[in-house]
Amino acid sequence: MEDASSLTDGLPQSPASSLVSLERITKRFGDLLANDAVDLAIGPGEIHALLGENGAGKSTLVKILYGLIEPTEGEIRWKGDIVALDGPMAARALGIGMVFQHFSLFDNLSVIENVAVALSADITLDTIARRIRELADTFDLALDLDRPVWTLSAGERQRIEIVRCLLQDPDLLILDEPTSVLTPQEAEDLFGTLQRLAARGCAILYISHRLEEVRRHCHRATVLRAGRVVATLDPSTVSARHLAGLMVGAEIGDVKPAPAHAMGIERLVVTSLSLRSEEPHGIDLRDVALTVRGGEIVGIAGVAGNGQSELFAALSGERLCGDRAILLDGEPVGHCDITARRERGGAFVPEERLGHGSVPSHRLGENTLLSLHGTSGFVSGGLIHPGLARRWAARIVKTFDVRKEGADPRAETLSGGNLQKFVVGREILRDPAVLVVNQPTWGVDAGAATTLRQALIDLAAKGSAVVVISQDLDELFEIADRIAVIHAGELTAAEPTSRLSREAVGLAMAGAREHTGESGKVERGATHAH
Amino acid sequence: MTIFEAILLTIVTASTPLLLAALGELVVERAGVLNLGVEGMMVMGAACGFAGAVTFDSTLAGILCGILAGMVLALVFAIAVLGLAVNQVAAGLALTILGLGLSGLIGQPFVGAQREVIAHLSLPVLSDLPVVGRLVFGEDAFVYISLAATATVAWFLARSRAGLTLRAVGENHGSAHALGLPVLKTRLLAILFGGAMAGLAGVYLSLVYTRFWSPGMTAGRGWIAVALVVFAGWRPGVLLIGAYLFGAATVLQLHAQAAGFGLPSQALAALPYLATIVALVLLSLGRKGASVAPGSLGQPFAPDR
Numbered sequence: 001m002e003d004a005s006s007l008t009d010g011l012p013q014s015p016a017s018s019l020v021s022l023e024r025i026t027k028r029f030g031d032l033l034a035n036d037a038v039d040l041a042i043g044p045g046e047i048h049a050l051l052g053e054n055g056a057g058k059s060t061l062v063k064i065l066y067g068l069i070e071p072t073e074g075e076i077r078w079k080g081d082i083v084a085l086d087g088p089m090a091a092r093a094l095g096i097g098m099v100f101q102h103f104s105l106f107d108n109l110s111v112i113e114n115v116a117v118a119l120s121a122d123i124t125l126d127t128i129a130r131r132i133r134e135l136a137d138t139f140d141l142a143l144d145l146d147r148p149v150w151t152l153s154a155g156e157r158q159r160i161e162i163v164r165c166l167l168q169d170p171d172l173l174i175l176d177e178p179t180s181v182l183t184p185q186e187a188e189d190l191f192g193t194l195q196r197l198a199a200r201g202c203a204i205l206y207i208s209h210r211l212e213e214v215r216r217h218c219h220r221a222t223v224l225r226a227g228r229v230v231a232t233l234d235p236s237t238v239s240a241r242h243l244a245g246l247m248v249g250a251e252i253g254d255v256k257p258a259p260a261h262a263m264g265i266e267r268l269v270v271t272s273l274s275l276r277s278e279e280p281h282g283i284d285l286r287d288v289a290l291t292v293r294g295g296e297i298v299g300i301a302g303v304a305g306n307g308q309s310e311l312f313a314a315l316s317g318e319r320l321c322g323d324r325a326i327l328l329d330g331e332p333v334g335h336c337d338i339t340a341r342r343e344r345g346g347a348f349v350p351e352e353r354l355g356h357g358s359v360p361s362h363r364l365g366e367n368t369l370l371s372l373h374g375t376s377g378f379v380s381g382g383l384i385h386p387g388l389a390r391r392w393a394a395r396i397v398k399t400f401d402v403r404k405e406g407a408d409p410r411a412e413t414l415s416g417g418n419l420q421k422f423v424v425g426r427e428i429l430r431d432p433a434v435l436v437v438n439q440p441t442w443g444v445d446a447g448a449a450t451t452l453r454q455a456l457i458d459l460a461a462k463g464s465a466v467v468v469i470s471q472d473l474d475e476l477f478e479i480a481d482r483i484a485v486i487h488a489g490e491l492t493a494a495e496p497t498s499r500l501s502r503e504a505v506g507l508a509m510a511g512a513r514e515h516t517g518e519s520g521k522v523e524r525g526a527t528h529a530h
Numbered sequence: 531m532t533i534f535e536a537i538l539l540t541i542v543t544a545s546t547p548l549l550l551a552a553l554g555e556l557v558v559e560r561a562g563v564l565n566l567g568v569e570g571m572m573v574m575g576a577a578c579g580f581a582g583a584v585t586f587d588s589t590l591a592g593i594l595c596g597i598l599a600g601m602v603l604a605l606v607f608a609i610a611v612l613g614l615a616v617n618q619v620a621a622g623l624a625l626t627i628l629g630l631g632l633s634g635l636i637g638q639p640f641v642g643a644q645r646e647v648i649a650h651l652s653l654p655v656l657s658d659l660p661v662v663g664r665l666v667f668g669e670d671a672f673v674y675i676s677l678a679a680t681a682t683v684a685w686f687l688a689r690s691r692a693g694l695t696l697r698a699v700g701e702n703h704g705s706a707h708a709l710g711l712p713v714l715k716t717r718l719l720a721i722l723f724g725g726a727m728a729g730l731a732g733v734y735l736s737l738v739y740t741r742f743w744s745p746g747m748t749a750g751r752g753w754i755a756v757a758l759v760v761f762a763g764w765r766p767g768v769l770l771i772g773a774y775l776f777g778a779a780t781v782l783q784l785h786a787q788a789a790g791f792g793l794p795s796q797a798l799a800a801l802p803y804l805a806t807i808v809a810l811v812l813l814s815l816g817r818k819g820a821s822v823a824p825g826s827l828g829q830p831f832a833p834d835r
Contacts, residue, residue, distance in 0.1 A: 068708065087710060088707075088708055088709065088710040089710035092710060098708075100705075100708065104702070104704070104705035104708045104709060105702075105705065106697070106698050106701040106702050106705060106706075106825070107701065107702070107825060108697075108701055108824075108825070109694075109697060109698060109701060113694055113697075113698075116691070116694060117694050117695060117698045117706075117709065117711065118709045118710075121691040121692070
């Protein structure tokens, strides 16, 4: 690990002064080496970032530190002593708290019950309520104690998790991708809280792939790649691109903007689209309007769970709506199912690539049929022409640089990035009039993300209308010509990206009718107990 | 005693075993486990309870034997679904089949035996009041136990910390485990409680309701109990109403058949089911999202370590 030591410039890791140090932690799952002799030390009051691509071993490492997974080799020192963590209870007893990426909350329990369930039974609910209110004052974490969790926003849910950890007075707080579900303002609030905590001496281990955040707020960063530490450094001294390069192990290319081209005719027109959700906790679409011209990429920003999946289902024809609510190249298609919309030039890429965008156990050739069966001529008289489908799959693979094992592997054997390239490529190669894609680069490595974004830009430049639904604001600001924001099933008018600020988009993501108080904190009106 | 009074009294006897068994299943399901073996545990309780009572010539011994039989069967189920993480539906169905078969074997020597009526509460003056006297102050111990158990379970789930742990485990076992809650232990205790209650319900059938043993005498009451839990939206209070509603409809349709209404008897026999479903659906209307199935219901749980 020569490169690691050379990059650990001027930041000596002395275990003596560390609060916690992981020493040569190795974890094997069968043949997979998830962590390979990882060293990590965190001092009191330090905000330490743990960076890495998906599958680099970040989650495994923190699960080991939280006692959820047992390491194959290596030891953990807590305040200098070797400790054995045989479960989350042991970790919490030491003073380690963890805020999970997918919240470990109970939807049908109230806020205070969610907190109480993690605490010792001798503490009464009244005491808990009092201590939550104290914390809320100190760290600006307002919570309405009696509401059931399923009625709360992601930011509020995260506050419960944090409060639950803080009540146990931790010396180390682990946060796994804490800002991925937050609006930019909610993320700023979170950092304010974290800095106040660090100032009191609490160490924070912060897992993220949002490099700008890490550069602004973290004191030190450890970068993992393929289970090994490749660098430990002060992130504020290097560029985000340098960090990304360390994570991927190669230089990251830039997305080339499209050459100047005129906007074409209106290819997708949505007017007064209202649709009740069929899910018990789903979001109803309310009077959505959207116009996308040929040659244009329109981004739809929003915090997860604000109607994105419902909007995608309505646009793609997975759910039907009023006939004239959706016009595709001037033709009403609201009553048409997804195949009929594809025949008129529509193409749709759902959020979940494995299971929705592809059949995991089917080969790539067979998977081309999923969206092309009606339009490609692969099927005639009820019979499939497997040769044609395989050749089409091979074309997708070649055009979009899909890396795979074997001639025609099963979809589930591809990595996330490569499968996403295949699923998006399958639609792009049809030269669609309109492409609607939901979360195009979610959970995809940086290299594949660049390829995918470039492919969307190139498609638009050729005259297609492209709708990108994404929670990644950086992505939308990079590729979209205009951005609209979806909040609670309502869509704002799309504004040219050049005239928008992140703050404005972030506010709209939190709901346009809400106002900002001092310190940029988003108030939710009557929903908090004050 | 008027006929009206007699009908009310039989309604209570018809409802009590349903309430007991369903209450146990409610706790099991709130802990996230679907035990479809209620029928099997109940019929085992009936057989072993009757066998115990006859053998030791003691109602109390019978009750203990019945409860124990239900718990032993529940333990078998717990080993399968908690220890080996097998499919809960399959394990529950197997348990019912096992219980029906085994109870026939155990009860064989006792076919034809008869027990005398067990003691009813008797208070001076109060039990002799017209109409309400026998109904409120003259029931057998099982009735009072079932009502007290309903209140206790309701309090336990809503107010106690152990109940909170149980609800959390049923709501999301992954999160509960990550927080360090004892998922498997909680579920084991819940399943054993369910077994005990089903066993007690069975004892009631053979020692109070009929006072003899016949194979398969539960006649689907275990399944009704499972259905009541779902229709009651996993709430003890509503469950009480549901159980009594079903009991009332069953008794009334028998009287209707005897009175010779114009309806075919099969249609009348279906009435309790229809009435219960309609009533419980009406009760759960307008509470959208407020009370839904426990999030982890029926899913096997195998911790990482």
